[in-house]
Structures are given as C-alpha cells and as structure tokens.
Amino acid sequence: MELLIRNATVVTMNASREVLRDADVLVDGNRIASVGPHSRARRRHATRVIDGRGLVVLPGLIHSHLHACQTLCRNHADGLELLDWLRERIWPFEASHDAASMRASADLTFLELISSGATACLDMGSVRHYDAVFESARDAGIRLVGGKCMMDAGQGVPSGLRESTEHSLAESVRLLEKWHRTENGRLTYAFAPRFVLSCTEGLMRRVAELARAKDVRIHTHASENPTECDLVREKTGYDNVAWFNELGLLGPQTTLAHCVWLTTEEQRLLRETRTCVCHCPSANFKLASGLAKIPELVQQGVTVGLGADGAPCNNTLDIFHELRLAALIHLPRVGPTGFPAMQALELATVNGARALGLEHEVGSIEVGKKADLTLVDVGGTHLTPVSDDPVATIVYSAQSRDVRHVVIDGQVVLRDRQPTTMDPTAVRRAARAHAARLLERLG
Numbered sequence: 001m002e003l004l005i006r007n008a009t010v011v012t013m014n015a016s017r018e019v020l021r022d023a024d025v026l027v028d029g030n031r032i033a034s035v036g037p038h039s040r041a042r043r044r045h046a047t048r049v050i051d052g053r054g055l056v057v058l059p060g061l062i063h064s065h066l067h068a069c070q071t072l073c074r075n076h077a078d079g080l081e082l083l084d085w086l087r088e089r090i091w092p093f094e095a096s097h098d099a100a101s102m103r104a105s106a107d108l109t110f111l112e113l114i115s116s117g118a119t120a121c122l123d124m125g126s127v128r129h130y131d132a133v134f135e136s137a138r139d140a141g142i143r144l145v146g147g148k149c150m151m152d153a154g155q156g157v158p159s160g161l162r163e164s165t166e167h168s169l170a171e172s173v174r175l176l177e178k179w180h181r182t183e184n185g186r187l188t189y190a191f192a193p194r195f196v197l198s199c200t201e202g203l204m205r206r207v208a209e210l211a212r213a214k215d216v217r218i219h220t221h222a223s224e225n226p227t228e229c230d231l232v233r234e235k236t237g238y239d240n241v242a243w244f245n246e247l248g249l250l251g252p253q254t255t256l257a258h259c260v261w262l263t264t265e266e267q268r269l270l271r272e273t274r275t276c277v278c279h280c281p282s283a284n285f286k287l288a289s290g291l292a293k294i295p296e297l298v299q300q301g302v303t304v305g306l307g308a309d310g311a312p313c314n315n316t317l318d319i320f321h322e323l324r325l326a327a328l329i330h331l332p333r334v335g336p337t338g339f340p341a342m343q344a345l346e347l348a349t350v351n352g353a354r355a356l357g358l359e360h361e362v363g364s365i366e367v368g369k370k371a372d373l374t375l376v377d378v379g380g381t382h383l384t385p386v387s388d389d390p391v392a393t394i395v396y397s398a399q400s401r402d403v404r405h406v407v408i409d410g411q412v413v414l415r416d417r418q419p420t421t422m423d424p425t426a427v428r429r430a431a432r433a434h435a436a437r438l439l440e441r442l443g
Helices: 068-073 082-095 099-115 130-140 165-179 201-214 226-236 240-247 264-273 281-286 294-299 319-328 341-348 350-355 390-396 424-442
Strands: 002-011 019-028 031-037 048-051 055-059 061-066 118-124 143-147 187-193 217-222 254-258 276-279 304-306 373-377 403-408 411-415
Touching: 002 373, 002 390, 055 390, 061 254, 061 276, 061 319, 061 341, 061 350, 068 082, 068 099, 068 130, 068 424, 082 226, 082 424, 099 118, 099 130, 099 403, 099 411, 099 424, 118 217, 118 350, 118 373, 118 403, 130 143, 130 165, 130 187, 143 165, 143 217, 165 187, 165 201, 187 201, 201 217, 201 240, 217 240, 226 240, 240 254, 240 264, 264 294, 276 350, 281 319, 294 304, 294 341, 304 319, 304 341, 304 350, 319 341, 319 390, 341 350, 341 390
Parallel strands: 002 048, 002 055, 061 118, 118 143, 143 187, 187 217, 217 254, 254 276, 276 304
Antiparallel strands: 002 019, 019 031, 055 373, 061 304, 373 403, 403 411
C-alpha cells in the first residue's frame, strides 16, 4: 500500500542535508520509494494521500535514552540528586511493579512519544517484566530498541530488583531470543547493564562477550554525577569510560547515557572507539548533575544522540523540549554560532539512528530507508512568520503540539494529532489507576 505526502517542505537530513521545497515523499509499504519534486512522485497512484502544504516533513525523531518503566512515577521524585533519587524513589518504585503496571507505564510512555513526534527510542527497563514493554511497543507501532535492566550488585538495592549474575544474563538472553528483530525488524534487543555501581565486573564482561556474539547493542549509563564518578574510581580504580574500555564494552555498538563528567582521556576513548553518547539535558539539570560538553564531543566526531531519560527526572518526554534545550544551553559557553540548529537536529535524527544501531534504516529521508516520518504544522501563531530556514524554525520555535502526523514503518500512527493505534483516554485511565496502586503500596 502506498502513501503519498504532497507539496511539503522536506528536511531530508541526507549526507548533503538537503531541504526540498514543494516536494513529495512517496512511501511504498514500509519504505521510502521516492523523494523530490511533486511531479515525480505523482506519476504513481497512491492509495493514501496527505496534503503537505504548510507542513515540514522530518525524519522520525529519536529518543536515544529512555526509561519507560518509570513514567508512572512522574511528579513523585523531585528535589533529589542522582544516587539519593535512585535509592529513595526510583528503585523502590521500579521494584513495586507487576506486569500489569509495567504495561500501563509503557503504554503511557509510547502514547506520549508518538503524540510528541517521536518514532523510535532506546529504552532501559527495570529488572523484571520487560515482556510487557515489548508488548506495548508492538501494539503501539513504535520502533523500540530495548532491554531489561541488569543489576547484580549495588548499595541500597531493594529485594524486588536484586538478581544473580546468571539470572540477569539468562533472562536477557531469553528476551533477546523472543523479541529481537520481530515485527518486521521494528523491535530489537539491547543488553542494558544499569551502571558500574549496580553491576559486577563479571556481569559486565559477559555482556561485552554476548553483545559481540549476538550482534546487539549495549545501553548503559556513564559519568552522570560527580559522586557516582568518585565511587566508580573507588570501586574499580578507573574512571567510568576507562573502566568500560578495560571490560571491552566500548565501540560503535554501545550507547552511554549522559557522559557529563568526562576526563580528556575518556573523551579520547569515546572518539577512538566510536562509542555513542546520549545527551539528556533536562534530566541533567533537574538532578543537578551538570552540563555535558556536547559541542566539544560533536566537534571531535563522537556520535551524540538526544533523550529525555525517565519522566521522574524530566518530567516530560517531549523530544521538542529536549531539542530546543540542547540547542540553547551550550551557547553561553561556545558562542552564538558554536552549536547551530542543524547540529542540534542531527542529535534527534541521524545521530539518534546511529545511537540505536539503525543508521542504515532510519534517521534521514532517503529512498530505501524505512518510512519513519514526523510531519510538523508550521502555521501556528508562535511559528509566525516562518523563517527561510525551516531547520531553525523547528529547533527554536516548534513545539510538540505542532506535530500533525506521525508515520512509523509506513503506518500512520498519528493522524491529525489523533493516535490511531492507542486509545488515549483508556491509557491515561489505566496509568492513573496503576500509579495510585503503586504509590499506595510504597506508602
């Protein structure tokens, strides 16, 4: 079945970063069949047509670090720094989940992501019930790279999150064998050891071996908080990234969330191993963790994606909020031209695709790639008058409420701002009920 988007402004994010005016995008099945002047695409008859006048078509926007298991804890974990936040709020909350509440949390997450223009995410779950997250992503139609959280060590870990090394590895492999590359490749698995302080050396080394053997991603946290960095050095004798290098965890198949407190040597390791980083500006600010040196990493050639992290440390999963913040917060230090809008948009598109290991499938609008598209209405008052540079308009002025349509894998999952795969009223009702039950259980 074909889908034709007609007469739109298309921000391709291809190698030349072309922006096409009055152009069409033709989708055949789940892939892009043509991009260019409308007369070229109209030679073929499409069964579905979207009028793109007044719309900017973007590659589907990508979250490179997320915790769908935490969304029901939104607005209940404020005013704490990282380690206290984890031990006093997040770990007890995650430990209280059952499969039903995990499904409600994931449904709420993916509804928010799709409604705000995101088409794909790299997610780290809790220790248990990760089947529910994959089931939610399957039904919502979103593109998910995800895995259960792995935790076989750590101070202050509640009993509901404790697991042995062998159980952690075995459950991860079970999930991988069940879900990896299912739904026509829309769902893929990633090993997700939480961070150095909650994982033994043995677990980390086995993850490195398994990821290479099974050709899947590794997704973890690094150097988010100064106290965390001090404790990692005390535990291992290394800085975070240097320890990962010692364990064989670095490389283009690995994405490290945060990387706020990097040494010069750690920056070199990231660059030379081609390890990916995810920038989470709102979370780093709210937990008072600091400001990652993203322009410097980008200038060195490190692949940097963009993510919201979890709802309790943000408190929104709105990718446009992260995009604008990422584009602005570095400028007082690097100057008004030191991190232009195009580089910021790259974090949420082409670089995000690399951070998910999907750069050959998504991240740009090119013939042969999967049809993941975000269509933004630029006719709103807060966008008027529209700049001659649609990228700057999107990065500095657009908001999630401007997202008109979303296409994932060739399927229209948001049409005229209405989800087509989920019932928002039912999702919110279930989320409120399960959140109340979990919070009551926690006291």
